Amino acid sequence: xxxxxxxxxxxxxxxxxxxxxxxxxxxxxxxxxxxxxxxxxxxxxxxxxxxxxxxxxxxxxxxxxxxxxxxxxxxxxxxxxxxxxxxxxxxxxxxxxxxxxxxxxxxxxxxxxxxxxxxxxxxxxxxxxxxxxxxxxxxxxxxxxxxxxxxxxxxxxxxxxxxxxxxxxxxxxxxxxxxxxxxxxxxxxxxxx
Amino acid sequence: xxxxxxxxxxxxxxxxxxxxxxxxxxxxxxxxxxxxxxxxxxxxxxxxxxxxxxxxxxxxxxxxxxxxxxxxxxxxxxxxxxxxxxxxxxxxxxxxxxxxxxxxxxxxxxxxxxxxxxxxxxxxxxxxxxxxxxxxxxxxxxxxxxxxxxxxxxxxxxxxxxxxxxxxxxxxxxxxxxxxxxxxxxxxxxxxxxxxxxxxxxxxxxxxxxxxxxxxxxxxxxxxxxxxxxxxxxxxxxxxxxxxxxxxxxxxxxxxxxxxxxxxxxxxxxxxxxxxxxxxxxxxxxxxxxxxxxxxxxxxxxxxxxxxxxxxxxxxxxxxxxxxxxxxxxxxxxxxxxxxxxxxxxxxxxxxxxxxxxxxxxxxxxxxxxxxxxxxxxxxxxxxxxxxxxxxxxxxxxxxxxxxxxxxxxxxxxxxxxxxxxxxxxxxxxxxxxxxxxxxxxxxxxxxxxxxxxxxxxxxxxxxxxxxxxxxxxxxxxxxxxxxxxxxxxxxxxxxxxxxxxxxxxxxxxxxxxxxxxxxxxxxxxxxxxxxxxxxxxxxxxxxxx
Numbered sequence: 001x002x003x004x005x006x007x008x009x010x011x012x013x014x015x016x017x018x019x020x021x022x023x024x025x026x027x028x029x030x031x032x033x034x035x036x037x038x039x040x041x042x043x044x045x046x047x048x049x050x051x052x053x054x055x056x057x058x059x060x061x062x063x064x065x066x067x068x069x070x071x072x073x074x075x076x077x078x079x080x081x082x083x084x085x086x087x088x089x090x091x092x093x094x095x096x097x098x099x100x101x102x103x104x105x106x107x108x109x110x111x112x113x114x115x116x117x118x119x120x121x122x123x124x125x126x127x128x129x130x131x132x133x134x135x136x137x138x139x140x141x142x143x144x145x146x147x148x149x150x151x152x153x154x155x156x157x158x159x160x161x162x163x164x165x166x167x168x169x170x171x172x173x174x175x176x177x178x179x180x181x182x183x184x185x186x187x188x189x190x191x192x193x
Numbered sequence: 194x195x196x197x198x199x200x201x202x203x204x205x206x207x208x209x210x211x212x213x214x215x216x217x218x219x220x221x222x223x224x225x226x227x228x229x230x231x232x233x234x235x236x237x238x239x240x241x242x243x244x245x246x247x248x249x250x251x252x253x254x255x256x257x258x259x260x261x262x263x264x265x266x267x268x269x270x271x272x273x274x275x276x277x278x279x280x281x282x283x284x285x286x287x288x289x290x291x292x293x294x295x296x297x298x299x300x301x302x303x304x305x306x307x308x309x310x311x312x313x314x315x316x317x318x319x320x321x322x323x324x325x326x327x328x329x330x331x332x333x334x335x336x337x338x339x340x341x342x343x344x345x346x347x348x349x350x351x352x353x354x355x356x357x358x359x360x361x362x363x364x365x366x367x368x369x370x371x372x373x374x375x376x377x378x379x380x381x382x383x384x385x386x387x388x389x390x391x392x393x394x395x396x397x398x399x400x401x402x403x404x405x406x407x408x409x410x411x412x413x414x415x416x417x418x419x420x421x422x423x424x425x426x427x428x429x430x431x432x433x434x435x436x437x438x439x440x441x442x443x444x445x446x447x448x449x450x451x452x453x454x455x456x457x458x459x460x461x462x463x464x465x466x467x468x469x470x471x472x473x474x475x476x477x478x479x480x481x482x483x484x485x486x487x488x489x490x491x492x493x494x495x496x497x498x499x500x501x502x503x504x505x506x507x508x509x510x511x512x513x514x515x516x517x518x519x520x521x522x523x524x525x526x527x528x529x530x531x532x533x534x535x536x537x538x539x540x541x542x543x544x545x546x547x548x549x550x551x552x553x554x555x556x557x558x559x560x561x562x563x564x565x566x567x568x569x570x571x572x573x574x575x576x577x578x579x580x581x582x583x584x585x586x587x588x589x590x591x592x593x594x595x596x597x598x599x600x601x602x603x604x605x606x607x608x609x610x611x612x613x614x615x616x617x618x619x620x621x622x623x624x625x626x627x628x629x630x631x632x633x634x635x636x637x638x639x640x641x642x643x644x645x646x647x648x649x650x651x652x653x654x655x656x657x658x659x660x661x662x663x664x665x666x667x668x669x670x671x672x673x674x675x676x677x678x679x680x681x682x683x684x685x686x687x688x689x690x691x692x693x694x695x696x697x698x699x700x701x702x703x704x705x706x707x708x709x710x711x712x713x714x715x716x717x718x719x720x721x722x723x724x725x726x727x728x729x730x731x732x733x734x735x736x737x738x739x
């Protein structure tokens with residue numbers, strides 16, 4: 001074996017943070033791929049004179065979708081509050097902030113369920129319906145992953161591992177990613193329809 | 194009447210035998226449990242590599258069957274209805290069951306050692322990725338065999354095919370994520386990105402490319418599943434599956450899967466010359482350029498040039514030329530850059546070592562595939578929808594496999610502690626390259642003669658039986674190569690000569706630890722001050738002549 005000079009343990013390179021960034025990149029590509037196909041199919045459908053993309057009978061409950069957008073604004077604030085409090089060792093505030101993120105995440109899913117109910121689209125009714133459920137369903141799956149992340153972060157931090165700030169930062173980044181994705185979803189599916 | 198239990202009568206020896214048997218069984222169970230629950234990157238990598246090689250045996254057999262079927266273009270040996278599924282099985286399993294996981298396995302096993310890291314980042318994610326891929330691939334093959342898959346007649350099996358392929362893709366993405374994070378976060382002190390070994394650099398390019406391209410494929414699978422299960426209005430139900438999945442398993446997307454072959458080639462040539470790689474930075478750029486093939490997987494398109502493009506308006510022509518140049522030209526440019534760096538390195542008079550021979554021929558075959566792909570996408574070549582594409586694809590896939598076999602020879606000592614004798618394994622490299630050429634080149638020729646892609650009945654002028662016979666021989670030789678390699682490797686890695694810590698006179702960190710590498714790889718964390726840290730310690734041997 002070679003006598004290379006030994007070094008002290010290297011400074012941590014924020015493995016969890018980088019790993020979460022990598023996962024967010026993969027999630028972005030998943031969502032972007034489905035969104036691109038949604039846009040392509042919409043363009044193809046609307047290129048035919050007189051054809052419609054979204055069934056005219058299906059009304060988007062815009063209040064609910066806008067509330068979700070606002071919820072994501074607050075999710076970002078609370079997630080960052082958790083990071084801020086974790087850096088200062090405010091354990092109870094971290095717990096509160098992570099809890100609020102989780103609560104709003106559940107609210108987002110609830111609102112989406114409300115949107116499904118209001119629009120009353122059948123999955124097998126046509127291309128728009130299929131794409132609508134595919135894009136929103138994939139998004140909800142990513143939100144559920146975010147809720148799991150919130151629960152894990154809360155258990156670890158509140159359970160006493162208060163020096164592990166990285167998980168709270170990574171958690172915030174994941175929810176920023178979800179917020180950015182929701183803005184795209186909101187604009188593509190609910191605004192430009 | 195027997196009143197004495199014979200087991201009791203001989204209790205001394207029998208009990209000992211039973212204990213020994215129990216111990217053996219317990220030891221076996223413990224070993225199995227250890228492999229199933231392992232978080233050691235070397236074991237996870239070996240699981241990927243071993244399983245991929247086993248699948249390669251099956252896939253080469255299918256390739257052989259398909260080629261035999263095409264020798265007599267008027268008669269069907271295999272049920273004509275099964276042919277679309279057989280073609281799909283061949284393409285999807287060779288791509289996502291062999292080439293991609295083989296590259297991932299080798300990089301997962303080796304890269305942490307090259308980086309001077311004690312472990313892979315998120316090793317359990319990588320292990321979960323392996324099992325997800327394994328189960329997904331097993332179910333996928335089973336579903337195609339049971340009349341599922343693209344164009345399959347059994348609805349449930351088609352559904353199972355889509356779900357299982359999605360599971361396999363998720364597994365590959367998980368392993369790629371773990372690998373990318375490792376290169377980004379676990380490098381030894383002083384090892385900045387310019388000092389990362391070329392194979393590890395290729396692993397980073399490869400894993401990031403997979404992370405960006407495969408989720409798009411996953412999205413397509415989700416849409417295909419929903420479409421097939423419900424409306425069947427948009428994606429063509431079972432008949433549209435092959436078309437939607439074909440982009441990710443054909444050129445130029447497949448060049449991404451060959452990126453580790455180029456990194457391995459540059460690493461092994463530097464080792465064989467015992468000198469620092471000349472214009473190393475250019476080599477990094479070359480490998481990165483080959484990695485731009487991920488764009489085809491992301492965009493899910495193949496950009497070709499229309500016939501008679503020279504007669505087109507400038508704007509219309511540019512609209513075709515720009516995507517063509519980006520998607521097909523950039524990976525080719527990367528291949529050219531790597532080959533130029535290789536030529537420069539070869540002036541250093543390398544020793545003839547089996548890893549270099551394998552990776553030289555393997556990457557060379559991929560390069561021929563890169564050239565073929567450009568020709569295929571030029572409309573005036575008039576080879577669209579012919580077997581020319583299959584020829585290029587075989588060049589890329591078999592070439593990548595060949596190069597990665599060289600990687601197994603190269604890093605075998607670090608993974609198993611023993612070496613494969615050079616003299617025994619070198620002929621296999623030559624057999625492998627002959628197999629690849631025979632399995633591909635005739636299709637380049639037959640493509641110009643208009644032999645249609647994915648068809649078993651056709652007629653065209655020329656010796657069509659000869660071309661398809663040569664292809665069959667090529668697949669047969671590849672099967673033989675893999676069988677011989679697996680046999681030789683199994684024998685050498687279990688009963689062969691023990692390897693020294695640095696059997697190839699290497700330059701990178703993995704050769705600074707013992708062979709086989711211990712569970713935590715290194716006793717100490719090392720400080721790195723160049724891209725060839727071991728060469729710094731042995732200048733007299735390596736660059737003494739200079």
